[in-house]
Amino acid sequence: MATSSLEQAIAERLDDLLDLVTRLCRQPSVSAQNVGIEAMAGLAAQELEAAGVSARVLRVPGCDHPVVYGEARGDSPKTMLFYDHYDVQPAEPFDLWTSPPFEPSLRDGVLYARGVADNKGNIGARLAALRALRSVRGSLPVTVKFFLEGEEEVGSPHIAAYLETYQELFRADACIWEGGGVNWQGAPIVILGAKGMVSLLLEASTAARDLHSSWATVVPNAAWRLVWALSALKGADERPRIPGFADGVRPPTAEERAAVLALPDEMPLARREFGVTTFVAGAEGSEATMRHYFAPTINIASLESGYLGEGLKTVLPHHAYAKLDLRMVPGQRPEEVMAQVRRALDEAGLADIIVSQLGPGLPAGRTPLGHPFVALVSTVAQAVYGLPSAVTPTMAATGPMYYFTDVLGLPTAGVGVEHPDCRMHAPDENIRLEDLLRGTLMIGCLLERFAE
């Protein structure tokens, strides 16, 4: 089958595809606010069925955000698993949207809606690709399965339970991940990895209540103890001080480093846009790039203690907390990092600091650059987009890719319909029709070539 006939079949069905994506985006499905989740799961299952994919709504105990599973048989014995999610970020602040977030609006070849880039446009592209393949060749070249998650935007807390409970459903030979698209140069991005994450709450409590600060002579101050606890985790040189933390890090391979250095350098743009004069530890050029993709992080996201009103109140706070997110790279394990943090505090004389984990931890996942599936995806992408693929060994961000790369053991690659100004998680989230069409063609061609 020639790419051109598939491309034509996709283009002819653009209105159907737009209708499908519009229906998906019109249904709010904000997991963080528990809005529209059940309705969205039902709609997703219905749209799978309408596209000739048998759908099941899967549930596990304690989770109100079901996984929508889909399966459609193909000619070859090979199976491709699609990982996507039907939940979206909150749309607030509403007043910064040019058109209402849940009323999809097409303007100048750009479709605006909450979730259209992350990740309902991709769901639409995958289904449209199946329809086009069937119209051109009468069948699917390979078996396809769908794993449509309903709590990606809240950290996928039950993904392990779904995979364990329904493990036999998810047998496959490779996985297409939710995210990808084109970079500023128009080259197709192929994402092969995601960092892991462990989120911690650190709490210091020193007295029964806040006191007049003249007692600071003898009564321990919770804010100070928190400050020292945090200092025991990372020093002013930005180096982790957690014993064993860096030991676990599996350094990137020479190929991974080379792949990242071949990507367009986004650091100058980031520095300008973020108004940052000096990067962490003075990192410049390729050093900054290497840090960004391959270094674990210890980030303070929240810090609170004492009197937060106007002016000064001379109070000795009896309670203080910090919330941290630690992004891990391959070789690090959430449970080990938790234990290392505990040990670091104990050794620093801060055994009184309470450390609790916020949500389940998630290890990093990465598909080796040398895997034949990576070459296949890159080659198909170059053919579809006309530019060499921007093969990205890992995102700096986190996603539950580990469950697919390591638990299911699948080579996994992210391709999609996004472009650099698609404003994920922000007002005026959007995708361009040209990216929607190319992203659909990419899936169709990939399934064709995967069957070979």
Next chain:
Amino acid sequence: MATSSLEQAIAERLDDLLDLVTRLCRQPSVSAQNVGIEAMAGLAAQELEAAGVSARVLRVPGCDHPVVYGEARGDSPKTMLFYDHYDVQPAEPFDLWTSPPFEPSLRDGVLYARGVADNKGNIGARLAALRALRSVRGSLPVTVKFFLEGEEEVGSPHIAAYLETYQELFRADACIWEGGGVNWQGAPIVILGAKGMVSLLLEASTAARDLHSSWATVVPNAAWRLVWALSALKGADERPRIPGFADGVRPPTAEERAAVLALPDEMPLARREFGVTTFVAGAEGSEATMRHYFAPTINIASLESGYLGEGLKTVLPHHAYAKLDLRMVPGQRPEEVMAQVRRALDEAGLADIIVSQLGPGLPAGRTPLGHPFVALVSTVAQAVYGLPSAVTPTMAATGPMYYFTDVLGLPTAGVGVEHPDCRMHAPDENIRLEDLLRGTLMIGCLLERFAE
């Protein structure tokens, strides 16, 4: 004149004294909320005049809380200056008051009202002592002056300006300070000093806005920089790390140490009441007592950065702040401490941290234990209360005593009408009538003896 005739004159006028204190307390005068200040200043001046004290309302530019000055001639060439304040703490939370805070209520020999202990009861006692002295002996034994401040509860920001502008008015030979009373044993407390204070705002800013925390690889996190800045000021061993900070501290004299050790040990009670198992740096017994009275403090009163809502938001905060109060002891100067903090941060590679001073700094003030005025006050107090005085070289808390001890150069001692359960700054603030009567007699006897 015998003490007994003065005592009798005071007791006979108790109803007048209660009426006076009730009038003073019925007028709200919350400096932090700017409520009733001008009316209170007028009332205070009126009450001074009614007690035979010529009153003037003093003003300085930029200050809406006037000082009420009073003066009444006496027989001897000596002059006693009374420092008191007519402003009070906010009365919130109102619902924790048994009777409304600005409707003085007498129950079982205890008078309840906001400000009755801190410090309107003392104003009443001083005026009642003058009336009793005049009734018994026809005149005042010494000249008395009043400095009634209207912003003590907000840190006395203009006290220096008042003393400079009206310096000739405040010439005196000694000063009676606002606070004192009895301890749990019923012994009279004589306070000879107060710590100083400098309040600081530390701010870290690292980017134009909060970012997705995956950028923690390269973008500096304001919360981390604040944590390191704070760690550069005090270490987990509770020792100041500010270069030069401890050098300035003038250690207590052997007499001051002995005086503090002679006081009832309040540390076991504090530990129990505050729910504290271990004091700072494991201090026990007399070591804790010494720290409490004589050590400077570096206290974090406020700490804030990043996302303060429920759950976790993986954000990289671009701004963070802490508010600190540093209580200083004699030998330390606010401007030097400010410079030391700046230098400590610069030397720690944290020159980007912005340090600003919140309000004017206040040095510590202390009257030497060996000053003859201290012996006089102690002797009179023992005679009035029937127990040896609890001579307290300094409070652990702060007050503008420095302006009287060091700027005006007056021996200064705090005596008053408080008792340990008088709930200053809290709901159900109160004084006992017996303490009001004895506090009045104390002033009367002291003025008598001061004339000799």
